[in-house]
Amino acid sequence: xxxxxxxxxxxxxxxxxxxxxxxxxxxxxxxxxxxxxxxxxxxxxxxxxxxxxxxxxxxxxxxxxxxxxxxxxxxxxxxxxxxxxxxxxxxxxxxxxxxxxxxxxxxxxxxxxxxxxxxxxxxxxxxxxxxxxxxxxxxxxxxxxxxxxxxxxxxxxxxxxxxxxxxxxxxxxxxxxxxxxxxxxxxxxxxxxxxxxxxxxxxxxxxxxxxxxxxxxxxxxxxxxxxxxxxxxxxxxxxxxxxxxxxxxxxxxxxxxxxxxxxxxxxxxxxxxxxxxxxxxxxxxxxxxxxxxxxxxxxxxxxxxxxxxxxxxxxxxxxxxxxxxxxxxxxxxxxxxxxxxxxxxxx
Amino acid sequence: xxxxxxxxxxxxxxxxxxxxxxxxxxxxxxxxxxxxxxxxxxxxxxxxxxxxxxxxxxxxxxxxxxxxxxxxxxxxxxxxxxxxxxxxxxxxxxxxxxxxxxxxxxxxxxxxxxxxxxxxxxxxxxxxxxxxxxxxxxxxxxxxxxxxxxxxxxxxxxxxxxxxxxxxxxxxxxxxxxxxxxxxxxxxxxxxxxxxxxxxxxxxxxxxxxxxxxxxxxxxxxxxxxxxxxxxxxxxxxxxxxxxxxxxxxxxxxxxxxxxxxxxxxxxxxxxxxxxxxxxxxxxxxxxxxxxxxxxxxxxxxxxxxxxxxxxxxxxxxxxxxxxxxxxxxxxxxxxxxxxxxxxxxx
Ligand SMILES: CC(C)[C@H](C(=O)O)[C@@H](O)C(=O)O
Ligand SMILES: CC(C)[C@H](C(=O)O)[C@@H](O)C(=O)O
Numbered sequence: 001x002x003x004x005x006x007x008x009x010x011x012x013x014x015x016x017x018x019x020x021x022x023x024x025x026x027x028x029x030x031x032x033x034x035x036x037x038x039x040x041x042x043x044x045x046x047x048x049x050x051x052x053x054x055x056x057x058x059x060x061x062x063x064x065x066x067x068x069x070x071x072x073x074x075x076x077x078x079x080x081x082x083x084x085x086x087x088x089x090x091x092x093x094x095x096x097x098x099x100x101x102x103x104x105x106x107x108x109x110x111x112x113x114x115x116x117x118x119x120x121x122x123x124x125x126x127x128x129x130x131x132x133x134x135x136x137x138x139x140x141x142x143x144x145x146x147x148x149x150x151x152x153x154x155x156x157x158x159x160x161x162x163x164x165x166x167x168x169x170x171x172x173x174x175x176x177x178x179x180x181x182x183x184x185x186x187x188x189x190x191x192x193x194x195x196x197x198x199x200x201x202x203x204x205x206x207x208x209x210x211x212x213x214x215x216x217x218x219x220x221x222x223x224x225x226x227x228x229x230x231x232x233x234x235x236x237x238x239x240x241x242x243x244x245x246x247x248x249x250x251x252x253x254x255x256x257x258x259x260x261x262x263x264x265x266x267x268x269x270x271x272x273x274x275x276x277x278x279x280x281x282x283x284x285x286x287x288x289x290x291x292x293x294x295x296x297x298x299x300x301x302x303x304x305x306x307x308x309x310x311x312x313x314x315x316x317x318x319x320x321x322x323x324x325x326x327x328x329x330x331x332x333x334x335x336x337x338x339x340x341x342x343x344x345x346x347x
Numbered sequence: 348x349x350x351x352x353x354x355x356x357x358x359x360x361x362x363x364x365x366x367x368x369x370x371x372x373x374x375x376x377x378x379x380x381x382x383x384x385x386x387x388x389x390x391x392x393x394x395x396x397x398x399x400x401x402x403x404x405x406x407x408x409x410x411x412x413x414x415x416x417x418x419x420x421x422x423x424x425x426x427x428x429x430x431x432x433x434x435x436x437x438x439x440x441x442x443x444x445x446x447x448x449x450x451x452x453x454x455x456x457x458x459x460x461x462x463x464x465x466x467x468x469x470x471x472x473x474x475x476x477x478x479x480x481x482x483x484x485x486x487x488x489x490x491x492x493x494x495x496x497x498x499x500x501x502x503x504x505x506x507x508x509x510x511x512x513x514x515x516x517x518x519x520x521x522x523x524x525x526x527x528x529x530x531x532x533x534x535x536x537x538x539x540x541x542x543x544x545x546x547x548x549x550x551x552x553x554x555x556x557x558x559x560x561x562x563x564x565x566x567x568x569x570x571x572x573x574x575x576x577x578x579x580x581x582x583x584x585x586x587x588x589x590x591x592x593x594x595x596x597x598x599x600x601x602x603x604x605x606x607x608x609x610x611x612x613x614x615x616x617x618x619x620x621x622x623x624x625x626x627x628x629x630x631x632x633x634x635x636x637x638x639x640x641x642x643x644x645x646x647x648x649x650x651x652x653x654x655x656x657x658x659x660x661x662x663x664x665x666x667x668x669x670x671x672x673x674x675x676x677x678x679x680x681x682x683x684x685x686x687x688x689x690x691x692x693x694x
Contacts, residue, residue: 082545086535115573117464134481134502139539145546149506151539155481159496186587188433192486192498198429199492219594226462226573226598240533244591247566251573 004036005306008067008271012045014280015290015334016073022292022338023071023299026318029342030303030311040067044089045280046077055088061096065270069302072275073295078282087137094130097270099263100161101168102128102239103301104246104277106229106253111324114252116226122253124232125176127169128242130263132161133193135239157193157238162200168266169236170208180212180233181205184221184241197238221245225252250277257291258323260298262305274302288333293319296341311345318344351383352653355414355618359392360432361627362637362681363420369639369685370418370646373665376689377650377658387414391436392627393424402435408443416649417620420642421627434484441477444617446610447508448515449475449586450648451593451624453576453600458671461599463573469600471579472523474516475589477610479508480540482586504540504585509547515613516583517555527559527580528552531568531588544585568592572599597624604638605670607645609652621649635680640666643688658692665691 009024011017024039031037042064049055064070070093075085093099108114108122138154166183173181183201187194198215205213216224218241224231225248237245250259259277276294284290300315318341332340356371358364371386378384389411396402411417417440422432440446455461455469485501513530520528530548534541545562552560563571565588571578572595584592597606606624623641631637647662665688679687 082535083538083541087538091536115463117462134500135536137538139502139537141539141543143506144542147506147510149543151504151543152485153481153502153504153537153540155486155500155502157498157500159490159494163494186590188429189438189482189587189590190486190500191430191434191484192488193500194430195491196488196496196498219591222569222591222595223598223603226595227602240536243533243536244566244569248569248573248595251570255574256570 003034004038005031006066006068007037007039008064008070009039009041010044010070010072010075011041012073012075012280013047013077014074014282014285016045016075016280018285018288018290018334019276019292019295020071020073022334022341023295025338025342026296026315026345027299027303030314030345031308045075045085046080049080049085055085056092064093065097067271069271069306070273071299071302072273074276074278074280076280091135091137093273094263097263097273098131098265099270099273100129100131100165101262101264101266102130102242103262103264104128104242104249105260106249108253109320109323111327112254112258114254116229116252120228121230124229124235124249125172126235126237126242126246126249127165127172128237128246129161129165129239131239132156132158133239155190155193155238155240157196159196159200162197163204166200166204166236169234170204170211173211173234174208176233178233179210182232182235183213183215184218184235184237184245185215186218186241187215188217193238201236218245222248225249229253246277254323256294258293258297258319260294260301262298262301264305272302272305274298274305288335290334292334292338292341293323296338314345315341350381351385352378353413353415354384354386355411355417356386356388357391357417357419357422358388359420359422359627360394360424361421361629361632363392363422363627365632365635365637365681366623366639366642367418367420369681369688370642372685372689373643373662373692374646377661377692378655392422392432393427396427396432402432403439411440412444412617414618416618416653418646418649419620419622421623421625423627425629438482438484440620441610444620445478445612446617446620447476447478447512448609448611448613449477449589450609450611451475451589451596452607453593453596455600456667456670458674459601459605461601463576463599467575468577471576471582471596472519473582473584473589473593473596474512474519475584475593476508476512476586478586479503479505480586502537502540502585502587504543506543506547509544510551513547513551513583516581517551517558520558520581521555523580525580526557529579529582530560530562531565531582531584531592532562533565533588534562535564540585548583565592569595572596576600593624601670603641605640605644605666607641607648609645609648611652619649619652621645621652635682637681639681639685639688640670643685661692662688
């Protein structure tokens with residue numbers, strides 16, 4: 001394991017700035033003395049776009065490529081037309097750096113508020129495909145703006161792309177105590193992609209006899225997520241279904257204030273990127289109201305990805321302890337929560 | 348209004364048989380003496396498929412076309428490969444009869460169990476597009492079964508198709524006390540279809556100055572459905588997003604045991620079809636355990652569609668009363684619940 005981390009930091013827009021500061025605070029506090037942490041900040045997001053019209057250039061990609069990992073706050077602002085920063089920055093980066101494993105753990109900690117009655121057990125991880133499906137930007141529009149307009153979106157699914165993410169999910173399921181993997185798709189309607197996903201899933205399953213598998217349609221998955229979330233251990237799914245169910249998963253397991261994610265290139269050809277699931281939340285930006293926990297948990301995913309498992313565990317434990325005690329702590333600012341977490345991981 | 352109803356009845360598979368019987372029981376009980384009810388049963392579903400290999404022939408469509416409306420129980424059985432009956436019957440019928448308005452109301456009644464804490468107010472209706480999006484069957488597979496397989500699914504969206512369903516949704520919003528309409532899409536990623544939906548929505552909105560409008564992404568919509576479902580009045584959305592969020596909507600507002608739906612051809616060129624949102628539930632079929640409420644509520648949607656508003660209201664009230672008292676009633680079979688509802692609407 002390298003004893004230095006060369007980190008690209010992208011605070012981004014809105015509360016991104018605030019939560020990333022706390023993520024870095026906790027990262028510095030948790031790292032052993034002998035690990036050299038270097039960070040370089042990048043100004044992507046709405047300001048850069050308004051100033052230069054750029055979202056992410058080839059030169060930017062070259063610069064980012066030299067880092068060990070990327071920590072992102074949030075990108076997006078109402079002043080920028082919908083889609084510009086999403087397609088021009090967030091998705092461009094995921095595709096350019098082949099972030100095909102989009103990892104989103106959900107764990108409901110004791111004492112943490114959930115909209116669900118009866119405080120169910122929730123502890124699963126979604127492995128969302130990150131580089132295919134309807135996210136490829138394939139499709140188009142003809143007769144735009146007329147009453148004869150036709151717009152298409154093409155979901156692209158390859159055996160290559162599906163198999164690698166399915167393998168990643170099986171390996172993760174194998175490494176967890178329950179060893180259970182659920183494929184979520186809509187193979188009764190999207191039969192072309194559905195057959196590919198199902199066949200690849202069943203084929204790889206043969207290599208993991210210890211992993212229990214099942215299949216559920218994405219619509220039914222949303223039902224189980226609110227009526228019986230304990231049934232899930234690891235879920236593997238397509239890019240769009242993963243987008244939808246991970247927001248719901250975050251909502252039921254403590255809210256997007258605590259939902260972390262990793263955009264991972266498992267082979268390490270490109271740096272992986274870690275970010276909270278939440279967005280830039282312009283309505284509360286600059287007020288110290290944002291919960292930095294999701295970013296701090298994303299830092300833990302980042303550390304685990306780089307091989308710093310003990311440090312990642314310490315962050316997870318610190319956030320868990322903080323959340324569990326939160327109801328008795330009263331309102332705290334973004335920075336105070338960061339301070340508390342930094343103190344816990346250092347202690 | 349015609350004083351006769353010529354109804355096609357498709358019990359289908361599994362619990363479909365049981366719940367449709369109760370739906371018809373309540374229908375007969377609620378109709379005034381002078382309305383002549385004629386029903387003809389059709390044997391679509393797994394048995395017919397196994398016996399003949401047929402799912403829905405041109406002759407079937409001709410026969411169905413002569414009815415005023417269709418009542419469906421559920422179609423689907425594990426003995427039939429996934430997709431065969433869905434694409435070969437359910438979707439084929441929606442497309443053949445141009446059921447472009449897929450109507451799915453959600454109302455949480457007092458006393459009804461919900462997985463959400465705090466018994467929130469839920470009373471909204473989803474207008475799901477029924478004939479476009481990724482449901483068209485466009486797409487394909489090459490190099491099937493090899494490591495080079497590529498499968499595509501094409502979401503097709505037309506100004507014609509989007510505008511008519513958006514208009515239907517605005518008219519419904521206008522007719523409701525809150526007059527609020529939310530567009531649900533993913534226009535920051537699916538930018539081709541997203542722009543079409545957004546532009547058409549904004550254009551039609553100008554004709555409905557009294558209707559308050561907003562937009563949310565489908566992933567965020569799943570969050571609101573569990574944290575703040577009261578924010579919704581009418582939702583309009585695409586075929587796939589509508590499929591997903593209406594299952595979640597059903598789950599939070601009393602479960603799929605009480606979720607009704609209409610596959611509507613508003614112009615009346617073809618008969619509309621009404622069905623519970625739930626499936627054939629083979630695990631509990633034949634045991635008298637299924638809740639017929641969703642089918643009975645679908646009968647109410649059917650009556651309202653045919654202009655029998657007072658009768659529809661009586662059914663809604665009967666189901667509401669039954670559900671509200673249910674916790675004190677103990678377990679009842681499918682038929683006993685049907686009897687109770689029939690008695691209420693007749694009384
Ligand atoms: C902002 C958007 C492009 C993104 C996505 O759809 O993937 C977000 O919703 C997410 O889940 O990370
Ligand atoms: C069975 C399936 C084809 C159908 C759909 O996806 O529309 C069902 O899930 C529904 O919502 O009516």
